[in-house]
Amino acid sequence: MPSLELTTNVAIPDERAFVLEFSKFAAKVLSKPEQYISISVKHNPNLTFAGTFEPALLLAIVSLDNIDPEKNVNYSKELFGFFKEKLGVPDNRGYINFNDPGRSYLGYQSTTFTEIFGK
Template identity: 60%
Template sequence: MPALELKTNVRVADPKAFSLEFSKFAAETLGKPEAYISVNYHYSELLTFNGSFDPALILSIHSLDNINPKANEEYSKKFFAFFKEKLGVPDDRGYITFVDPGRPNIGFRSTTFGALWG
């Protein structure tokens, strides 16, 4: 169920193509089927980091079961490398927040993952 929210001050030429590429990359990186991945690219010219409008980002990753300190470090390396290549954002110009909301706290199919899978 990974849901990824990317906010950046970098405008991409084709947001739909970028979002699909980001979705595929996220599925591979997080080890989840792409059928469960949701991504959102949000451009904001007003996003600042360290007092400037230089390329920057904020990424929130909400995922069940695979968020932990060791995995997060590896994910961070991979996501920042992806954003450096695709958006030109260096790894010191953004934050990634990793959240495991717990199965009872995610709604799906008119119920929750907690009700569906315990």
């Protein structure tokens, strides 16, 4: 785990290639094995930010055991740098929502991570 859901008003020419590149990048930035990374990218041409349709994004990250205030600062810097380079979205045209729901609140393999990793 983590799961990353990106919504952007930027049309991505080759979304599948972008998703694979984003998956590798997210694994590196979040220090998680790529085999557990899940990426979803949605193009929404009606996404506004600050009242305009200029390039913008919303990113929701759900991850266990590595979301904290200090790390989030670096994650934000790295991710916004990636989006600026790949999508042309500046760091003042989007939000990143960091969420660690806790092991008991995330299901996988017909159970929760609390049960998988032990209490």
